[in-house]
Amino acid sequence: MRDRADFERYVEQRSARLVRTAYLLCRDWGQAEDLVQTALAKAWLAWRRVGDNPDPYVYRILTNTHASWWRRRWRGEVPTGELPELPDQRDHEGEIGARDALRAALIALPARQRGVVVLRYFEDMADQEIAAVLGCSAATVRSQASRALAKLRLDPQAQAAIRMESRP
């Protein structure tokens, strides 16, 4: 059975990383801390039942809570299918423009797709792990990722490589 010392250690070791992940989901540092605090509070209430690795449980609460808040509160930006044109040449200004465009496209992704992108490319989770966190099948994760990447306009070669990846 997991105890309080365990929980305190977990918060100390993992909360900074969780705040970063939460920030990438909601793009607001204040809300990110709020999200993590809520996720950890819910995890604490179920701590005795949490297994050896609390991460999947905590990440699941985090993404569920974010999706729920996003549907209720997120009114600031309207997703659009039309993204700004990306610059043609890879000069310095072009790179900044591309980053901004990518950032804007990331923000415009639906919460679920953004969650998949963040868990896959920031947390480096395999599709099966993401599926466990999000409570869906690995095939659903792959299709969500594929839609997200299409919206982000990733290099087709990179997309092909991603599709071919057989992440267990």
Added chain:
Amino acid sequence: MTITEQDLRELLERDSGDGPYRGVAVAGVERRARRIRRRRGSALAAVAAAGAGAVAMIATAQPPVAYDWGGVLARAAQVDDIARALIAAEYERGGRTEEVTFKASGGRFLLHAICPEGRQVTVTINGREMSPRACLPGGVVWSNPKMLLRAGKNTMRVSLQVIGGPAEAKPYPARWQVSVAERDGKGCAVTVVPGEGKQVVVGNADTCGG
């Protein structure tokens, strides 16, 4: 120019590295936990008063308790028309398909399983397979299946298996449970933890109006 997977990784790393990320304090988490516990306590008390009798047919006389599964708990105000628990089945073996039939009035439903971590549950209802779900602490819920139950007899086939493994394997000892509840118009439901008799209030907080 095109954006590569590596660009995406770098952007996520850079964007989240710019802020004052310092983690959160345990004291703050504890305060939040107390608030959540108070809110759940009052919600469950209201639920119990409003219509706990609807599930008494399969529950024992124990009082309802909160059951954490990702923290989505329907609020009392939305569950005045509490859904009816249809069936609660408990199994002691994994690796083989179990079949059970139950009667329903037809319509939307919610399915709740409690199972060991590292396994997944596969469910087929009336021949239609639902996405397998990996077991998590606190259980796993199919909160909004696309299919509807039939009015009258329904057949459910369930199996517990290793994640990614076949539904049928050499049977092994494992305690796991599955319950089905009809949902009210707002998607809220009360179900029961088999064997324990605990009433569990589940539902999507948004669908229920949060």
